[in-house]
Amino acid sequence: xxxxxxxxxxxxxxxxxxxxxxxxxxxxxxxxxxxxxxxxxxxxxxxxxxxxxxxxxxxxxxxxxxxxxxxxxxxxxxxxxxxxxxxxxxxxxxxxxxxxxxxxxxxxxxxxxxxxxxxxxxxxxxxxxxxxxxxxxxxxxxxxxxxxxxxxxxxxxxxxxxxxxxxxxxxxxxxxxxxxxxxxxxxxxxxxxxxxxxxxxxxxxxxxxxxxxxxxxxxxxxxxxxxxxxxxxxxxxxxxxxxxxxxxxxxxxxxxxxxxxxxxxxxxxxxxxx
Numbered sequence: 001x002x003x004x005x006x007x008x009x010x011x012x013x014x015x016x017x018x019x020x021x022x023x024x025x026x027x028x029x030x031x032x033x034x035x036x037x038x039x040x041x042x043x044x045x046x047x048x049x050x051x052x053x054x055x056x057x058x059x060x061x062x063x064x065x066x067x068x069x070x071x072x073x074x075x076x077x078x079x080x081x082x083x084x085x086x087x088x089x090x091x092x093x094x095x096x097x098x099x100x101x102x103x104x105x106x107x108x109x110x111x112x113x114x115x116x117x118x119x120x121x122x123x124x125x126x127x128x129x130x131x132x133x134x135x136x137x138x139x140x141x142x143x144x145x146x147x148x149x150x151x152x153x154x155x156x157x158x159x160x161x162x163x164x165x166x167x168x169x170x171x172x173x174x175x176x177x178x179x180x181x182x183x184x185x186x187x188x189x190x191x192x193x194x195x196x197x198x199x200x201x202x203x204x205x206x207x208x209x210x211x212x213x214x215x216x217x218x219x220x221x222x223x224x225x226x227x228x229x230x231x232x233x234x235x236x237x238x239x240x241x242x243x244x245x246x247x248x249x250x251x252x253x254x255x256x257x258x259x260x261x262x263x264x265x266x267x268x269x270x271x272x273x274x
Contacts, residue, residue, distance in 0.1 A: 008230070016064070020241065024195075025236075027070070029050060030199050052229075056229045074149070075149060093147075097131050108141070109140055110141070110142050152210065154186050196217070199227075
């Protein structure tokens with residue numbers, strides 16, 4: 001759904017008044033291929049349209065004051081796809097970086113990457129390095145692209161680094177606790193996601209941020225990623241605001257924020273009226 005600028009600002013203001021905006025949102029962008037197949041189009045058409053959803057989501061999150069947005073752009077398992085599709089995806093990634101970096105810089109977005117970057121084609125690595133370098137001083141939204149990434153790869157890599165430091169004598173086994181493990185992950189300087197969004201209707205986390213998602217709220221959208229635009233982000237955040245995050249405690253122990261949480265039903269009614 002396209003929302004006029006004035007109405008979009010009203011929706012954003014309503015979200016900000018109704019509760020906390022998540023500090024960190026992670027998204028599994030699923031359904032590009034199914035979106036294309038449903039329309040009798042080649043799979044790459046779905047990936048192309050998905051770029052529009054990325055653009056709208058990044059812009060909306062930046063405007064709302066989200067500090068970290070992590071997009072599952074290409075998993076380790078995605079290397080198993082047909083070579084032609086992988087090649088097209090890499091070309092699409094390069095083109096998107098070339099086309100979007102200047103706008104990201106102007107919008108104060110900082111580009112960062114997690115994953116086994118060395119496995120990506122050299123041309124992609126070069127484009128990523130340029131985007132990271134150009135935006136490194138930006139202070140707004142931190143946009144993390146998870147590329148050639150998997151949660152098991154992340155944890156395994158962290159274990160290897162911990163083992164190396166134990167062997168060197170710079171880390172004692174007795175000192176290893178959860179904060180230490182977190183400090184060795186690719187997201188070491190980033191708070192864990194408050195909200196995980198998955199599109200396409202699938203109900204699984206697909207090897208994404210396995211350690212970091214331990215207490216994240218999960219929102220599943222039946223929409224395919226190319227259909228997922230800013231109003232869906234707003235609905236996901238409204239749903240998040242309606243939840244009580246107890247972290248193992250009981251309700252009576254959780255301090256009230258003083259905000260009246262918005263409900264998804266009411267928020268979607270507001271959207272439909274605009």
